[in-house]
Structure formats: C-alpha cells, structure tokens
Amino acid sequence: MKKTIVFGLALIALAFQVRYYVEQAEASELSDHPKVERCADHHPQERVGERAPLIWCIAHAFDSPGSPRYAISIAHCESGTDLQDVYGGDGYIGTFQHITSSWYGRWRSWGARLGVPSTPTNVLSQAVVSVRMAISNGTWSQQWSCA
Secondary structure: HHHHHHHHHHHHHHHHHHHHHHHHHHHHHOHHHHHHHHHHOOOOOOOHHHHHHHHHHHHHHHOOOHHHHHHHHHHHHHHHOOOOOOOOOEEEEOOOOOEEHHHHHHHHOOOOOOOOOOOOHHHHHHHHHHHHHHHOOOOOOOOOOOO
C-alpha cells in the first residue's frame, strides 16, 4: 500500500515538473507576447481614438518595415479614418482589409501563438497579424495596395 502511495505521489510530482517545462517552452516561444500585452494594456482598442496609437505601438514593438506612422497610414488608406472597416461584402475585412478567405490562415501563422483573438474585426489582431506579415515579407507593398 505504501509503495502505491509513493508511486502515485511520484507520478503527480513528475506531472507537475513536466507541466513546468512545457510552460517554460511555450513562454520562450511566445517571447513577443509581452509586446502585444503591453500595447493592448496601454491602448484599449474599444475606443475609436485609441486605434491609431495601438497600431503605432504594435508596429514600433515589432519593428515593422518603414515607420510606425507608415503602418497607420496603410490602415487609414485601407479602412478609412475610423480604422475599423467591418466586412462590407467586398471580400475584405478589418482595419488592414485582409482577404476574408485568408484571414484565419494568416491569424494562425502570425497571431495565434501570440494570444491575439481570431476575430478579423479586432484591431489588435489586425495590427499584430499585419505587422508580422509585413516583417515576414520584408515590406508592406507585397500584400497592401496602399503601401
């Protein structure tokens, strides 16, 4: 009976240790996450006036091609002055006007691991995915006609 209890406790301890190492590995993979969190905390995206500063913060934090102002100018060109163009049936959606059919694949590639919502109209998600796409491509002009 004692051996069973000791064995059970050893398994529990091992499970906690494995969980710790998995969390550490995930944390190292998500090294950019604090940048997203800091920007989201300082610039609540729900308020219209905070959308441009949020985009600027994300572009600055990730060191996007061009300047943070350039990222904002692309967003303005793509979605207008309110920076929140919701899907209007034209095949594009959100602040940076992503192709609707491509959004979830792009989000999985450039946003999911950083913990941003998958909602294509979420300004934080649009900013993170767009900036990281531009970094991956080395330029904004490959994906955005406004670049």
